[in-house]
Amino acid sequence: MNNHLKIVCPQCQQDNTFSSPSNKPVACSNCGAPLPADAPVIALKAPIGIRLLEISSQRTFEIKFFHTAFLGRQEIGQNFFQDNTISRRHCMVKISKDQYWVVDVGSTHGTFLIVNGETINCKESVLLADNSILVLGEAGYKINIMY
Numbered sequence: 601m602n603n604h605l606k607i608v609c610p611q612c613q614q615d616n617t618f619s620s621p622s623n624k625p626v627a628c629s630n631c632g633a634p635l636p637a638d639a640p641v642i643a644l645k646a647p648i649g650i651r652l653l654e655i656s657s658q659r660t661f662e663i664k665f666f667h668t669a670f671l672g673r674q675e676i677g678q679n680f681f682q683d684n685t686i687s688r689r690h691c692m693v694k695i696s697k698d699q700y701w702v703v704d705v706g707s708t709h710g711t712f713l714i715v716n717g718e719t720i721n722c723k724e725s726v727l728l729a730d731n732s733i734l735v736l737g738e739a740g741y742k743i744n745i746m747y
């Protein structure tokens with residue numbers, strides 16, 4: 601996989617590139633200075649889609665798109681989204697400035713995003729962060745951004 605993320609070293613300004621959040625460098629490859637855990641991660645490439653992992657079943661589903669997609673039991677993923685608490689048209693995912701955003705589109709049971717243990721109601725657009733948990737009705741999906 602190509603490196604598509606980078607952290608700029610606060611000491612020497614060197615770009616430290618890496619391929620996924622799980623192999624984020626902890627020290628600068630140039631000067632050896634520690635890279636702060638909260639240093640901004642900069643995307644070098646635009647994302648091409650998202651991967652959903654259904655937590656209850658471990659099934660995965662990939663959506664590749666560049667603008668907007670409606671998810672639900674009669675929309676994109678209709679064979680994947682089988683939980684009865686998921687509406688036919690449940691939520692919308694859109695891309696803006698190389699990031700994905702999710703918003704509920706009037707579903708019966710709601711759309712929520714769990715980020716760092718905090719549950720956010722997606723009545724308004726919420727940033728669909730990598731490794732967050734998307735909750736549609738009563739079904740939870742781990743999100744991974746694909747590059």
Ligand SMILES: [Zn+2]
Pocket residue numbers: 609610611612613614628629630631632633
């Ligand atoms: Zn450095």
